[in-house]
Amino acid sequence: MMEYWISQYIDNELDLDEKIQFVEKIHADEPFSQETIDLIQQEKLLRSTAGMKIPSKDISADLSFKRKNGRHWIKPASFIISLAAASLLFFAISVFQNYQKSTIYTHRFVLHQPEAETVEIAGSFTNWDPVLMNKTGVQGYWEIVLKVTPNEHKFSYIINSDLIIADPTVFLSERDEFGSVNSIIKIHEI
Structure with missing residues (x-):
């Protein structure tokens, strides 16, 4: 006080x-x-x-000009430079704000569906675009190795371009807004 x-x-x-x-x-x-x-x-x-005098500077004289009617107008070059600086600052902030460590891992997905003609996988790591899986051998296994980021990912298998199923070997799942069940995996950063 x-x-x-x-x-x-x-x-x-x-x-x-x-x-x-x-x-x-x-x-x-x-x-x-x-x-x-x-x-x-x-x-x-x-x-x-400390004995230093800081001179004052009227910057309005540098950034504007006076018209005959007495009004001040901003010089176009000053406006363009200010706009470019603001744009550059906005770009730099958005780039650094969205920067994340881009660690990418591979994950092997395997499904046993001996009767299937085709098996696809779609999930958050494929932007929900179906990706065709590879049939391995004659025993009905389908597999694919995909790049995934450390995060929680949801996915489903699509059998014969018709039937959507969750991964029977994955414990976590949820029903989506379309009525399908999606499996949930969590990829942890090492």
Whole structure:
């Protein structure tokens, strides 16, 4: 609270009654008086800016021109430069804000469907576009190795371009808004 009073006094933000109370407090309290003097000396140093005078510059003269009717107009080049700088800043912020570590893993998907003519997989990692799986051997297994990012992914198998099923070997699943059941896998970053 004491620093607040001192700051108000230095910045000349006290009314006359508050100034009277402040002076009475200084005379009654020696440590408060010394702290006030120290802070005023510090403020004096800060205001002196170590002998350096910073010249003021009217930048409106550089950015605009005065028409005969007395109105100021912004120079087109200044406007274009400002617009380009703002666009560059916006681009830089959007690029760095969306930057993520792009670790990509491969995941092998396998399904046993001996009667199937074709098996496709569609999921969040394929943007829900069906990708044809490869038939392996003669025992009815279908497989594919896909690139996936560390995340939670949902997917389904499409049998003969007609039947949509979840992966029977994956424990987690959910029903989507179309009535199909999607399997859920979680790929963790290593």
